[in-house]
Amino acid sequence: MTKRKTLIDVATAAGVSKMTASRALRGDRDVSAASKERVIKAAKEIGYFGNNLAASLSSERSDIIGVVVPSLTNIVFPQAMSGVSDALVGTGLQPAFGVTDYDLDREYEVVGRMLSWRPAGMIVTGVDQSAPTRQLLSEAGIPIVQIMDSDGDAIDSIVGFSHRAAGTEMAQALLKKGRQRFGYIGCNLQSDLRAGRRRQGFEDALRQSGLNFEASLTRECLSSVGDGRALTQQILTENPDLDCIYYSNDDVAFGGLCYCLHSGMGVPDRVALSGFNGLGILQGFPGLIATSTTLRRDIGHAAADIIVGSLKAAKRASQTIIMQPQTLLGALDETP
Amino acid sequence: MTKRKTLIDVATAAGVSKMTASRALRGDRDVSAASKERVIKAAKEIGYFGNNLAASLSSERSDIIGVVVPSLTNIVFPQAMSGVSDALVGTGLQPAFGVTDYDLDREYEVVGRMLSWRPAGMIVTGVDQSAPTRQLLSEAGIPIVQIMDSDGDAIDSIVGFSHRAAGTEMAQALLKKGRQRFGYIGCNLQSDLRAGRRRQGFEDALRQSGLNFEASLTRECLSSVGDGRALTQQILTENPDLDCIYYSNDDVAFGGLCYCLHSGMGVPDRVALSGFNGLGILQGFPGLIATSTTLRRDIGHAAADIIVGSLKAAKRASQTIIMQPQTLLGALDETP
DNA sequence: GCAGGTATCGATACCGGTATCGATACCAGT
């Protein structure tokens, strides 16, 4: 490969100093229109693309926004990332994504490595960071936004909602519809603390009515839909009297719905199914699964906006934005 | 915020020069065990996390692997990213993801910006890059791997398969099962060139048997499952004689299955449905949709391995790995 | 005791940009 082009090559080609070339390319002032044009033309001709490393090192700032998510295989996180990505288009900022696999030590590692690229801001998922991670973030001196969850202490800003409250609200809605015998099915609860909080919130509401889950199956899962189907078969076989099942999320609930449809069990009359997220998959059988719709894209978008805003304002303005999930009962709503 | 710690702070704290500190932290040779220990201890105490910008600028290399995908909302790409991410754990390399939204100009932009971080390697999706993008990549002097598609010219290495062949194979399998009246339903074909190639391959096989699609509905979609359901209703209403529908992918096909189950149409006896990817969602109704299973995670993993390997070997060894999809007919296989 | 080798360390020169400030040229106003 040929040596990579540097700013000096551009400057030489344009017949100016590298400083003038630098200014011209960045649209800085103090450059005549004529030089500017010559430099830009020269840069294009020799195929110059700059070196962010040097630029950021020198200017003590980069245009990277670090985004840390626990998983890529749960579609809600890519959707949130998508919102971030969209919000940053045209701002000159660029997202960089990192994955933690729901592991707090990995998260520390990933955050540390990201910070060492001196990003302009960071977006991290959830509020359950370890103490060292929180310290890293809060000492970084850049805007930090925690997303997807508001059941905890803020490092700086938060865009999310209370999973606990979402669980409670869903339980209350189902109770109001006369459901009494509840089962719970969950996947990956070890690591997914937010799903655990939803369950807790749900349980709280049940207890307030003197009830509790009559059965509960939790398991580390691979295929959410397939496992949801299998676990639903198991729970309904072992507990044929259940009239409502709360799932850790929509994927698993949808698997349950597939089982019920396949075995001819009436949904939601005979047994009501309730998930979480309002995923697109539910459109396969509209209204049959009660869910809480969460605005993942909007959350990602809003988080990015906070960072863009506080970079422009050149000051940290911590804020907390709650994007309340909406409880949708679907067909269940039409029953008395 | 307090001034960020630099290597000099660590060196001072440990009572050595910054050069010795640098060597100690990187595990370089030429450092006594005693100094090494003191430096590492000092670094931990003052919370030093390095500055990748300076390190990479100076050493002319970074530990970033750039990964460019067209979309985050189509689950197959996050799955491939996941494979990359896994493969890089423990290698000291770090993935950085970029999104193009299926836009060739955005792709050029994203690739250019990534390259200006001087990554150690790049993984890009597909083989349909624009000429300028290809030039950027091939001149970067780093290992490049194109993934997910082998129907085109390689820049360097390729890990993928022929979508065209996959379409052909599926059509042949369905023809062999006696299907004769085919419909096609596709979402987002404008941008998803690979889905288009599958359709072409499928059509090729039909023509060889003197057949063709009797009906075809394509549309830019939002919710694949929901749109698949609606489009299937439409195509079957307008063409009640179809005995097989090929979809652009499994999501859309699954929506179609939901419609058929809901309206009591026998699948696959009355009408066979065929998708692509072997998604987990199919486990909701195992075997009812014929599909081609693609190894997204493995593709991502293999691509990352190629880069890791060629970095270790310090030479570019272009290779092409074909991970052939497997055509699964499911329940259809049990019909004569 | 001395030559030659090895282990350890630090001074110095970069890497490729940007910030800063001074130099130069040119203009208008008096």
Add this chain to the structure above:
DNA sequence: ACTGGTATCGATACCGGTATCGATACCTGC
């Protein structure tokens, strides 16, 4: 003609690390 101001540009000093090479100390064998 001279002064003061503005527009344009370049020399220089960094940013925070790493590569290189020379310096020093210590050890070994004869």
